[in-house]
Amino acid sequence: MKKNLGVLAILLVPAFVLWSIFMLGPAIWGIRLTFTNEALTGPAARDPEFIGLANYQRLMRDPYFWGSVYRSFVFVLGSAIIGQAGLGLLLAMLTSERRRVWSRIRLTGRLATTLCWLAWVTPETLIGWCWISFLDYNGVLNQTIKALGFEPVYWMVRYGMLSIILANIWWGTGWSMMLFKAALESIPREVEEAADVDGASSWQKFRYVILPLLRRPIFVNVLLITIWTYGVFGLPFMMTGGGPGHRTELMTIYAYKTGFKYFEIAYGTTVSIGILFITLILALVYHRLLARKA
């Protein structure tokens, strides 16, 4: 094999430069920023100073920050862990082509999975655009509710958190569904046939045969979508902007507002270090898991 360090360097440089500036760079730059008082306006904009741990001390005492930590947790639990993983698993199981009834329910089954997939490929702002209109006081949902004889509701004002959770489930379920479908297909048919021979009911088959075999994919997927959902920003920001009040203000939205609305770049970055911290820990767990397999 030819050894050529020059070739090696030339090939690696473009990717390395871009990656270190825009992926590694912001993380390191961000950590440096948290020890300063950089801002977009005022005297600190011209001459940022090092202020030590002051930003972190402020963070610890900031009720809005802890509120956003709590809301992000609720958002992740509701939309990713319960919503996307739950609905995705249900859809994947119900549309398994090995079910005996599959040939008779194929049509509606395919319709549901196709629409679920379509939602997953939709760009973020288009989802926001559709859901804002859907939940609008004069929107489709209230139109339906009125037609059924109920009172219309200001959904995003009264049930802001539920609104963004439902929209995020709508967006992300397709991924989990596809992953679980792939996992189900990798289970050998013999395993199920053996259970059939033993006379297991479909529930028993699911509970005692399939579910234990799916434990690892489920765990890995929940970890992945938890990491992603902690970082979700655009969709809830577009729908509610964190409001009404602070009731849907996730960590990402609080960080954005602190930086770009109140112009406190340094303190906003300190807030987002919280997100970085959570996702990095989860990512390390994820990496360990994959490494152990290999």
Next chain:
Amino acid sequence: MLKRYLSVALNHLVFLAIATYFLAPLTWLFTSAFRENPSVWVEFKGFTLENFPKVFTGETAIWVRNSLFIALTTAIIAIGCSFLAAYPFARFEFRGKTLSLFLLVLSMTIPLSAVMLPTFSLARFLRLHNTLFGVALVIAARQIPMGIWVTKEFITSIPIELEEAAWVDGASRWTTIRRVILPLCGPGLAVIGLMSFVAGWGDFTTNLILINSEKLYPISMGLYRASIEATSWGYVSVDYGVMCAIGLLYLIPPMLAFLFTHRYLVKGMVLGAVKQ
């Protein structure tokens, strides 16, 4: 027998309920795109196709152009960088290889929203804020880890003997990279290109933090601004018909891209997370 019918009916019901959940928020988009001056209600009257040509005039045409520019630039940069960097990872042993691969994978999980303020601060420092090229660079950089990973797998699967035979005949490493490796990596690079295109096409957050001139708005920023205008002050200055038409067109590229990459995606899932 009755039990069987009940079970089939129950399955249909569950599927229809799920399908309704996924379809309902889209009904307004699909109907309004084909209506004259639609309201926020869903109605089936005033059918027209006029909204679609209108997308390609005035402000919305600029959005489409900017989105295309960002998406294409992102795809080209991501393909180029990933392909070049993947070769050494597949064919050389060098110090720090394991560490760099680990850092690459780890960096993949950092959400942009966790680093958006330093990204803005850095882009401003490099005079790249408020430029479409800057936006494309930031998005492309985020595609590189996945890109290198996928291409590396492709190159590793190409037998080294193919290259060695060419070297014996006097070909240089550059020649084999161009003539042997590049053509065989085609499908992998196409997947990376499509994924990066979609990432650039659908991006909102990068544009939100870096772009403030309306002339540089892509479709995502246009939709965002329209949604603010539509929900504030009670009056409507937005033509819902044109906005929904552009929304429908906005959906087509990612749909096609994912149709083509679906098989690779599922294969990647099986390798990554599913396999026991």
